[in-house]
Amino acid sequence: MNSKERLKATLAHQQGSRIVIDFGSAPVTGIHVLMLEKLRDYYGLEKRPVKVTEPYQMLGEVDEELRELLCVDVIGLLSRTTIFGFENKNWKEFRTFWGQEVLVPGDFMTTLDERGDLLIYPEGDPSVSPSAKMPASGFFFDAIIRQDPFNEENPSIEDNLEEFKPVTDKDLSYWAEQIRVHGSTGKGLVANFGGTALGDIALVPATFLKHPKGIRDIQEWYMSSLTRPDFLKEIFDRQSDVAVENLKKLYAVVGDAIDVVYMCGNDFGTQQSTFCDPDTFREIYLPYYRKMNDWIHSHTTWKTFKHSCGAVETLISSFIDAGFDILNPVQINATGMDPEYLKRKYGDQLVFWGGGVDTQKVLAFGTPGEVSDQVRRMCGIFSKNGGFVFNTVHNIQANVPVENVVAMIDTLKKINGEA
Amino acid sequence: MMNSDFLERIAYCVEYGKVSLQSPYPPDMKGQDGADEITRKALDEGTAPGLILSEGLVKGMERIGVKFRAKQVFVPHVLMSAKAMNTAMEHLKPYFLSGAVQRKGTVLIGTVAGDLHDIGKNIVAMMIEGGGWEVINLGVDVKDEELIEEINKHPGCIVALSALLTTTMVNMENTVRKIKINNPNTRIMIGGAPVTREFCDEIGADFYSPDPQGVVEYLKTII
Numbered sequence: 001m002n003s004k005e006r007l008k009a010t011l012a013h014q015q016g017s018r019i020v021i022d023f024g025s026a027p028v029t030g031i032h033v034l035m036l037e038k039l040r041d042y043y044g045l046e047k048r049p050v051k052v053t054e055p056y057q058m059l060g061e062v063d064e065e066l067r068e069l070l071c072v073d074v075i076g077l078l079s080r081t082t083i084f085g086f087e088n089k090n091w092k093e094f095r096t097f098w099g100q101e102v103l104v105p106g107d108f109m110t111t112l113d114e115r116g117d118l119l120i121y122p123e124g125d126p127s128v129s130p131s132a133k134m135p136a137s138g139f140f141f142d143a144i145i146r147q148d149p150f151n152e153e154n155p156s157i158e159d160n161l162e163e164f165k166p167v168t169d170k171d172l173s174y175w176a177e178q179i180r181v182h183g184s185t186g187k188g189l190v191a192n193f194g195g196t197a198l199g200d201i202a203l204v205p206a207t208f209l210k211h212p213k214g215i216r217d218i219q220e221w222y223m224s225s226l227t228r229p230d231f232l233k234e235i236f237d238r239q240s241d242v243a244v245e246n247l248k249k250l251y252a253v254v255g256d257a258i259d260v261v262y263m264c265g266n267d268f269g270t271q272q273s274t275f276c277d278p279d280t281f282r283e284i285y286l287p288y289y290r291k292m293n294d295w296i297h298s299h300t301t302w303k304t305f306k307h308s309c310g311a312v313e314t315l316i317s318s319f320i321d322a323g324f325d326i327l328n329p330v331q332i333n334a335t336g337m338d339p340e341y342l343k344r345k346y347g348d349q350l351v352f353w354g355g356g357v358d359t360q361k362v363l364a365f366g367t368p369g370e371v372s373d374q375v376r377r378m379c380g381i382f383s384k385n386g387g388f389v390f391n392t393v394h395n396i397q398a399n400v401p402v403e404n405v406v407a408m409i410d411t412l413k414k415i416n417g418e419a
Numbered sequence: 420m421m422n423s424d425f426l427e428r429i430a431y432c433v434e435y436g437k438v439s440l441q442s443p444y445p446p447d448m449k450g451q452d453g454a455d456e457i458t459r460k461a462l463d464e465g466t467a468p469g470l471i472l473s474e475g476l477v478k479g480m481e482r483i484g485v486k487f488r489a490k491q492v493f494v495p496h497v498l499m500s501a502k503a504m505n506t507a508m509e510h511l512k513p514y515f516l517s518g519a520v521q522r523k524g525t526v527l528i529g530t531v532a533g534d535l536h537d538i539g540k541n542i543v544a545m546m547i548e549g550g551g552w553e554v555i556n557l558g559v560d561v562k563d564e565e566l567i568e569e570i571n572k573h574p575g576c577i578v579a580l581s582a583l584l585t586t587t588m589v590n591m592e593n594t595v596r597k598i599k600i601n602n603p604n605t606r607i608m609i610g611g612a613p614v615t616r617e618f619c620d621e622i623g624a625d626f627y628s629p630d631p632q633g634v635v636e637y638l639k640t641i642i
């Protein structure tokens with residue numbers, strides 16, 4: 001079996017002889033550029049700047065060379081434009097605060113503010129106000145909230161729909177090209193089409209828009225779930241209509257060449273609890289997720305991928321009812337997220353994509369031995385009867401000791417009988 | 420209306436996030452006065468502003484804090500409660516400024532350098548304010564120099580630091596060390612998703628709590 005076949009089998013909940021591995025297929029399963037450089041050095045690869053493919057979180061490209069070394073089975077197909085609204089092209093050199101030479105897209109336009117922090121501009125246009133900032137001591141950007149006054153009693157739906165547009169011919173030819181390049185690699189393919197995330201708190205501030213209108217403040221957005229639930233439902237209803245039309249066009253171009261669609265990264269969990277109760281989820285979100293997932297399931301062979309950090313055990317059955325096939329990042333150290341319990345209770349219906357090693361304690365601060373033990377234990381639990389893709393709990397951060405990452409990879413190779 | 424009725428109604432509005440007459444939330448209080456109007460009326464009819472703070476706002480925030488800890492309510496509810504509290508606070512501002520109403524002390528709060536998560540930090544700030552303290556919210560990515568400058572401006576203040584990332588826990592450690600060198604008597608409370616009690620002991624901070632209600636209870640013990 002090749003990587004793609006193994007992925008298909010595990011997604012179909014069939015026991016495989018090897019664990020399917022992902023690093024870098026989605027903006028939540030990636031590796032920070034600094035860690036990529038450390039890994040390249042460790043493996044003695046040619047010294048050259050790593051490409052920043054997801055500039056917001058400064059995730060780097062896991063290229064073919066690294067994919068082979070890390071035994072990666074899946075390739076992520078990025079959306080045509082980044083979260084800052086520009087395309088990943090015309091690469092240029094850039095020196096980060098931590099002194100790393102990286103490659104960034106030509107439109108990665110930045111300035112320094114009076115505190116010495118780095119500001120970045122939507123669509124690379126420095127004539128508008130910056131949409132995100134990287135603190136001088138930070139490793140990634142965060143949105144700058146650009147909240148203009150809005151009509152509180154009767155906010156405009158249109159204003160919050162600006163970013164959900166029909167796909168263009170340019171998008172479609174981009175996707176055709178992606179399939180041409182990656183379709184016959186024998187790897188599983190994860191498509192990040194965009195437009196299918198409902199109320200993702202990372203996207204609400206709209207770092208890609210030059211002049212965002214509507215509700216763009218994170219706290220106001222959270223409160224809207226109580227004060228104006230109908231407003232949110234209307235947005236999600238119309239957004240999901242647009243998304244289904246787009247999916248139809250995209251399907252006509254990519255067909256069943258892709259295996260998984262990255263649908264939504266909205267985090268419903270905190271370390272100990274959730275951002276809403278199951279009833280609220282079922283009322284405000286579920287019907288619209290369902291609309292998109294139902295279209296996909298009745299017309300394609302794609303599986304749908306839902307990311308939500310945190311302690312979401314109480315919402316998992318609702319995620320399943322919403323039509324999601326895959327849950328990520330499976331934050332195993334959050335309250336109620338016991339791996340054995342999750343696998344027993346939901347393992348027949350849900351694929352766990354993540355949960356391979358905890359990143360808050362073990363990977364970041366543990367010893368290589370502890371990492372290896374946990375990787376073994378999690379693979380043992382999650383891979384039973386398929387339904388598992390190995391990934392760390394969320395992206396691998398900049399400051400993780402490289403020995404720990406190597407211990408994780410070596411352990412995976414041993415489990416897979418490759419070492 | 421009796422003072423005590425006003426106070427209970429204010430506490431109720433804060434607990435349930437009823438901001439003002441116009442606010443549509445919560446639906447079952449539509450068309451009723453909110454924290455805004457009731458506080459105004461209470462003051463006009465002679466209720467002591469200090470009582471409004473301690474028996475109205477603090478009570479309401481405490482009730483929501485307890486429910487939040489018990490996971491009966493979620494982040495949006497706490498944000499609504501805080502909004503109701505803030506509207507009422509506006510009416511109390513003149514009394515704070517004139518010194519007619521004293522708060523329990525000053526707490527400086529911020530998310531540590533390099534970290535931009537602020538939802539949890541803001542909730543802690545709101546709950547501390549709702550505990551009767553003056554809160555100075557320094558925002559996110561707070562640099563050591565800024566923090567120390569503020570500490571010097573507010574003698575006797577307490578510091579609260581939040582970190583949500585393993586990559587910024589080391590910044591928290593450095594900040595705590597610097598404060599303890601420059602202002603050894605300043606108490607420091609820490610929290611955030613990856614932070615633990617052991618980490619708190621290890622870096623020499625004074626207090627850790629996994630939830631904001633714990634902070635409010637701790638603060639009660641130190642005055």
Ligand code: B12
Nearest residue numbers: 267271309394535536537538539581584585609610611612
């Ligand atoms: C919402 C969220 C975001 C939002 C933040 C929006 C904002 N303005 O704050 C967005 C989407 C932008 C975001 C971005 C990122 N995030 Co984030 N995020 C979260 C998430 C899902 C919830 C955090 C939250 O708001 N919780 C709700 C509040 C109410 O809870 P809280 O913050 O924990 O605070 C409570 C307590 O901790 C305590 N507390 C907090 N502060 C204090 C202070 C004191 C003094 C005390 C006593 C108590 C206390 O009381 C609070 C109220 O109950 C967590 C998941 C998690 N497990 O926590 C990840 C999480 C924190 N994020 C994570 C990461 C990695 C990131 C990114 C780096 C992305 C990336 N993958 O590379 C970026 C970078 C952001 C940045 N530049 O700093 C990781 C961190 C992992 C790690 N290694 O440390 C987490 C744990 C997700 C995960 N599963 O791995 N994130």
